[in-house]
Amino acid sequence: MYNTIPDIFRREAIEALFGTTTFQNCWQTWQPVIQQLLGANFTENEIINLGDHLSTIFRTTGGIGRGQGELSGGGTAWESLVCWYINLCTVGSRIVAIKKMSLVPNPIQDSITVNYGNFACNTESDLTLIVFPNLNDYNIDIAQLNLLNPVGQQILPLRNGKLNKLLINFLADRDFSHYEAGIIQCKTNWNDNAQIPMLWDMIYSANGFPGRNISIGRNGYAISGLTRFTYSFATVPTNQRGNYNPNSVSVKRVTNLSGGNYWGNTTTPNVARSLKEIFTNNYVNGFNTNIRNDIRTAIPHLGINNPLSYFAL
DNA sequence: GTAGGCTTAAAAGCCTCCGC
């Protein structure tokens, strides 16, 4: 159980989060807050509804003592919290959120690369979301995988206890047109940075500007070859919430993003939706049954010494 | 393989500009 390619990917994505000191420090504060929000004997509803409280959780590490040190790590912390939450809500599905770009399969990395003349810029992706195809190789225990490279040798699923990048790249190449990908641009404040997701979404939507030697994708992989691609924005925001109404420039800048705009609060119509809405909006194809069912099945496995204990709940 | 250096990206608050 929880030994498919997407689920091992998920574990490695979360373990990478805990590999940074920023997230480890924040987690000491966040964990009890999250546990309190969930309450005893929580169900899938409490898990999903954490999306309404992510801003509250994030702010518990702000306030007093928020010097330059925590300030500069704030972006990493917010990205990490969003990544943790999305993976928790998609547990048991074929949806995985990845913060560490080097974990992302190379064909996906290539497809979202923007080429500005000879310059390839692909570092703008805060969180990369992958919906793995609904094909047998992604739904079975990796111990049952039997994949051969072009010269007939078996590709081992694991190397040094980690997913073999060769296998990941092989599959992403073979089944590329069945993959879905998403980018979630995470920013703690909203108004200062709303231009960034707006402009990138424009570039991705236009699929480059051939006359200007600006293009998307390389090595033969392009987002147009994927089943679906979405660009989303997720903010705390650290600014006063009262500053945002349907007519604010910063709100208008992100209302038309292909994947929508979200924040860590309850939904305010025509301003921003709760992050918990991102799943049904963008990634619904990745659930094996549905989000509630998958989470309900997973809850008994979250405890210590269980397969999903890496969430550190 | 490890240590250290370098590059890049990140944020809050303050400041300025401008239209009403």
Place this chain on the structure above:
DNA sequence: GCGGAGGCTTTTAAGCCTAC
């Protein structure tokens, strides 16, 4: 004068690269 929009300053974290 007021408030929204946009820009600047400063310091730090993470990750890659290089040298040993």
